[in-house]
Amino acid sequence: MNNSYIPRSNRAEWHITYTCNLKCTHCNRLSFLPTQTPDMSLNNAEEFCNQSNNLKWKPKIVIVGGEPTLHPQFFEFLKIAINFTGDSNEIEVWSNGYSAKSKKILEKVKDQQLAVVADGTIKNNGSIIQPANDLYLAPIDFGMNYRLPCWCHAKELCGISVDSIGYTLCASGGAIDSFLKKGLRTKNLLNLFNEDWAKQHTDDLCKLCGHALGISKEKENNSKIICGSRMSKTWIDAIQPLIK
Ligand code: SF4
Ligand code: SF4
Numbered sequence: 001m002n003n004s005y006i007p008r009s010n011r012a013e014w015h016i017t018y019t020c021n022l023k024c025t026h027c028n029r030l031s032f033l034p035t036q037t038p039d040m041s042l043n044n045a046e047e048f049c050n051q052s053n054n055l056k057w058k059p060k061i062v063i064v065g066g067e068p069t070l071h072p073q074f075f076e077f078l079k080i081a082i083n084f085t086g087d088s089n090e091i092e093v094w095s096n097g098y099s100a101k102s103k104k105i106l107e108k109v110k111d112q113q114l115a116v117v118a119d120g121t122i123k124n125n126g127s128i129i130q131p132a133n134d135l136y137l138a139p140i141d142f143g144m145n146y147r148l149p150c151w152c153h154a155k156e157l158c159g160i161s162v163d164s165i166g167y168t169l170c171a172s173g174g175a176i177d178s179f180l181k182k183g184l185r186t187k188n189l190l191n192l193f194n195e196d197w198a199k200q201h202t203d204d205l206c207k208l209c210g211h212a213l214g215i216s217k218e219k220e221n222n223s224k225i226i227c228g229s230r231m232s233k234t235w236i237d238a239i240q241p242l243i244k
Pocket of ligand 1: 020021022023024027028029030031032065066067096123127128130
């Protein structure tokens, strides 16, 4: 087990909007709920690139959401990402490709080779039930004040999360922080590369998230289904007021 928590996946996931035209159950960005974080501005993207350049860190850029093609400046973000990476093969677009407009945008991205369009995120038939169903079961609600991060941490497979509020070490971290409002996003990219900061940040984030811990009887008994997803107290308290 690697005890370092700084980013190693060399990916940065730009959540240019958390708004989505689909409502998938168990969405790990909670895009079936009213958006809690404003869309990214082009300045947010430029700021990320500047800080990254200062650190001499050149991650692959994943343009994601929500549904990223809903952002009216989608192509401007792509331009900034191309200037940053210098190579459109180092940029991925993760879209649900559901609407006619999204399809058209993705065709243009492919035709002009502006980025790689990920096939795995396309949902031609609309909303789905995502397989991972334990994210909203906060370990702290079950007496666990600490847990190891899962593979969604940037020390493993996924990218860091980038959004209009800041950066986290887990790809879903910005979304988690959006709803639980713990102030865990930082505007200083350098923090993510500080071993002590990264460890504390990871501990603070992962004790709120049950992803990859599975669902036990105890969790079933002490949780509720909200919007089709199982949630424990920390999540229920945060989400219920939003859906009334
Ligand atoms: S399409 Fe993606 S972002 Fe939208 S609700 Fe489904 S999983 Fe979430
Ligand atoms: S916050 Fe959740 S999804 Fe992210 S690394 Fe921790 S356990 Fe995994």
